[in-house]
Structure formats: C-alpha cells, structure tokens
Amino acid sequence: MTEHLTVVTHPLVQHKLSIMRDQETSTSKFRQLLREISMLLAYEVTRDLPLTSVKIQTPVCAMDAPMLEGRKLALISILRAGNGLLDGILELVPAARVGFVGLYRDPETLTPVQYYCKLPADLAERWTIVVDPMLATGNSSVAAVDLIKAQGAQNVIFLCLLAAPEGVKRMHEAHPDVRIVTAALDDHLNDHGYIVPGLGDAGDRMFGTK
Ligand code: URA
Numbered sequence: 001m002t003e004h005l006t007v008v009t010h011p012l013v014q015h016k017l018s019i020m021r022d023q024e025t026s027t028s029k030f031r032q033l034l035r036e037i038s039m040l041l042a043y044e045v046t047r048d049l050p051l052t053s054v055k056i057q058t059p060v061c062a063m064d065a066p067m068l069e070g071r072k073l074a075l076i077s078i079l080r081a082g083n084g085l086l087d088g089i090l091e092l093v094p095a096a097r098v099g100f101v102g103l104y105r106d107p108e109t110l111t112p113v114q115y116y117c118k119l120p121a122d123l124a125e126r127w128t129i130v131v132d133p134m135l136a137t138g139n140s141s142v143a144a145v146d147l148i149k150a151q152g153a154q155n156v157i158f159l160c161l162l163a164a165p166e167g168v169k170r171m172h173e174a175h176p177d178v179r180i181v182t183a184a185l186d187d188h189l190n191d192h193g194y195i196v197p198g199l200g201d202a203g204d205r206m207f208g209t210k
Contacts, residue, residue, distance in 0.1 A: 005168055006181045008044045013037055017161065017183050021199045027208040031084070034133070034206060037161065037183060038088030045129055045159050045181045046073075046093065074120045074153070076101060078132040078144050081203040085131040085159065097126065101144045112143040124152035133202040135163040135180065136195050138170030145175050161202070162186050164195045 016037045019025055025033075052069040055062060073096040077083050082100075090096060102116030120126065128148060135141055135158065145156055156178045158171060163182040166189050171178060186195045194200070204210055 004179045034084045035088040038085045042089040042092045074126040074128045076130045082132045084206040103140045112140045127155045128153040129157045133161040135160040135167035138167035142174040164189045
C-alpha cells in the first residue's frame with residue numbers, strides 16, 4: 001500500500017499545513033497558504049516527469065539542455081475544493097490543460113452522482129493529476145478517477161492535502177495504479193466523514209462558507 005503513497009514531509013509543507021489546520025486561521029490566510037503549499041506539492045508530484053534533450057545556444061556555447069518531453073499535463077479538479085489547489089500548480093505548469101468533475105453525494109444511496117464533467121479531449125496523451133484537498137472516504141475521488149480513465153487517462157496521480165487511511169485504502173483497491181501524493185496521512189474518519197485531526201471542511205475554509 002505504501003508504494004503508491006507519497007507523504008511530502010518537507011518542513012515548509014508541514015509548517016504551512018499546521019497553520020491551515022488551526023481553526024483560528026482566517027479565510028484569506030488559508031487561501032494564501034493553500035496556494036503556496038500547492039506549489040510545493042506540484043514540485044513533488046511532477047518529480048518523475050520524463051525529460052528529453054533539446055539543443056539550445058547559451059550566450060557562451062551550444063548545449064543539449066533537458067526539457068520536459070512532449071507529453072503534457074492535465075490537471076483535473078474535483079469541484080469545488082479542488083479549485084483551491086489548481087492556481088498554485090498552474091503557476092508552475094502554465095501549459096497544463098484543466099478539466100473539472102462535479103460530484104455530489106446522493107442522500108439516499110450515499111453514492112457519488114456526477115453533475116458536471118468537462119475534460120481535456122486528449123487525456124490518453126497526457127499525465128493526469130487529479131486534485132482534491134481531502135481524500136476522506138475516497139468515494140468521490142474513486143468515482144472521479146473512474147470517469148477520467150473512461151475518457152482515456154492512463155497515467156493518473158491523485159494529489160491531496162490530507163488523506164485518511166480509509167480513503168487511501170479505497171483508492172488503492174479501486175485503482176492500484178494511481179499514485180497518491182499528500183501532505184499528510186491523518187488518523188481516521190469520524191462518524192460524519194471528516195478527517196481527524198483534519199482541518200474541517202476544506203471548501204468552507206477556503207471560500208468562507210458554512
Ligand atoms: N471533506 C472535507 O472538506 N473535510 C473532511 O474532513 C473530509 C472531507
């Protein structure tokens with residue numbers, strides 16, 4: 001299970017995350033930290049992107065310079081909280097294509113129901129990073145990956161801020177090929193489906209709603 005789970009233990013990530021967890025942290029500070037932390041996570045999540053060599057001319061001489069190979073990135077945000085992770089990542093990889101998946105939980109069946117889906121057309125040719133700050137039960141995350149794979153995505157990474165062991169297990173069982181990158185693996189889910197210790201409702205914290 002650990003092979004496909006990366007916890008980004010960098011001190012800057014951990015420091016920023018602790019401030020985000022604090023219930024006294026304001027919405028504007030939370031947003032600012034989320035943007036900063038998403039850049040640091042983007043650095044980790046893109047670590048294995050393949051490079052190719054391109055001939056360039058520096059002011060001094062010609063050289064074979066490493067550049068990202070042709071295959072580009074797609075970022076897929078799970079609405080609404082996923083959008084909070086997008087901005088910082090796009091700052092580092094501005095050429096990435098962006099897709100959105102909207103899911104809500106059916107109150108009767110408790111299963112995720114899709115209400116919106118707009119994905120880049122050429123997912124099969126891209127490295128796909130699905131972003132959602134909280135991997136809690138894993139139900140909506142797995143449903144989003146189901147959708148994305150049905151549209152051709154083959155190389156999928158799931159990027160979140162916090163993961164619960166329950167969500168990691170669910171994702172690994174449903175999609176063993178999907179690598180999960182997170183800033184922390186928390187303890188458990190409570191009876192309301194919140195991650196413990198967590199940070200509360202990520203969407204509410206970032207958008208100032210209740
Ligand atoms: N979604 C959230 O926003 N927070 C949690 O703790 C779990 C799911």
